[in-house]
Amino acid sequence: MSAASEIRVVTDSRELAEEAAELFVWLGSQTLAIGGSFRVALAGGSTPKGLYAALAGSRFSKELNWGNVEFYFGDERCVPPVHPESNFGMANTILFRPLAIDSKQIFRMEGEDPNPEDAARRYDATVRTQFKSPPPTWPRFDLILLGLGEDGHTASLFPGSRALDERTRVAVAAEAPRGVAHRLTLTAAAVSHARTVIFLVSGREKAGAVRAVLERPTSPDRQPDPMDRTFPARLIRPVDGRVIWFLDRAAASELALARQGINSHEE
Numbered sequence: 001m002s003a004a005s006e007i008r009v010v011t012d013s014r015e016l017a018e019e020a021a022e023l024f025v026w027l028g029s030q031t032l033a034i035g036g037s038f039r040v041a042l043a044g045g046s047t048p049k050g051l052y053a054a055l056a057g058s059r060f061s062k063e064l065n066w067g068n069v070e071f072y073f074g075d076e077r078c079v080p081p082v083h084p085e086s087n088f089g090m091a092n093t094i095l096f097r098p099l100a101i102d103s104k105q106i107f108r109m110e111g112e113d114p115n116p117e118d119a120a121r122r123y124d125a126t127v128r129t130q131f132k133s134p135p136p137t138w139p140r141f142d143l144i145l146l147g148l149g150e151d152g153h154t155a156s157l158f159p160g161s162r163a164l165d166e167r168t169r170v171a172v173a174a175e176a177p178r179g180v181a182h183r184l185t186l187t188a189a190a191v192s193h194a195r196t197v198i199f200l201v202s203g204r205e206k207a208g209a210v211r212a213v214l215e216r217p218t219s220p221d222r223q224p225d226p227m228d229r230t231f232p233a234r235l236i237r238p239v240d241g242r243v244i245w246f247l248d249r250a251a252a253s254e255l256a257l258a259r260q261g262i263n264s265h266e267e
Ligand code: 6PG
Pocket: 043, 044, 045, 046, 047, 048, 074, 075, 076, 077, 087, 146, 147, 148, 149, 153, 154, 155, 156
């Protein structure tokens, strides 16, 4: 992981949601203050639910001009948007509906398409059009939210997947070894071009992957490292941005600092 990673250890998942929401609205306000839109790609899975609920709650919902926020997705399961496994469906219920986000502000991956490759190509084109960034330029998301799997996957970039090798596309179809098999995902290259990437990781079961991603040395000259294919979150290396890890103490418990008894940045 590059030197640009910042680690924030918090007590538990509730504080993780609150701290991440604080940074989300701060980044959004800073971005909107210089004009334009705040373009964010949302994470799927269960960890970000607390963050989305916090953003839609009384403390944060009035902290940002939501009408100028564009919502994208880091990945999607290939299911219809109303399916219980849909990342869009989860965000729609917890975030978009409570904040009355206009559908024109939401750019979802079309998981319902029976041909994931077609849906991935359409998403690639949609993002490049919205960002006015044709190849070889890269769209630069203002913020990308990511989770981390116990196996070191992030978005739908799973260990050993062909999707890990993609160097030119923004979005590709991918396969997952568990859960919904067919996926759509932003590529590691697209994520690495974001201005800010926030990883949200909670729970003791993630501690091994956190250590493997954050503490195993990466090759200094960004050369491919076999460890990166084993723990794909290591492929997220900011080209000209920053990566911030929000960890609760359980997820941080195998990091060297924690093993030395330093359990939080506040201490
Ligand atoms: C997904 C996510 C995936 C998720 C991790 C962690 O679609 O499931 O994009 O990468 O972030 O699997 O999931 P949890 O937050 O549920 O532990």
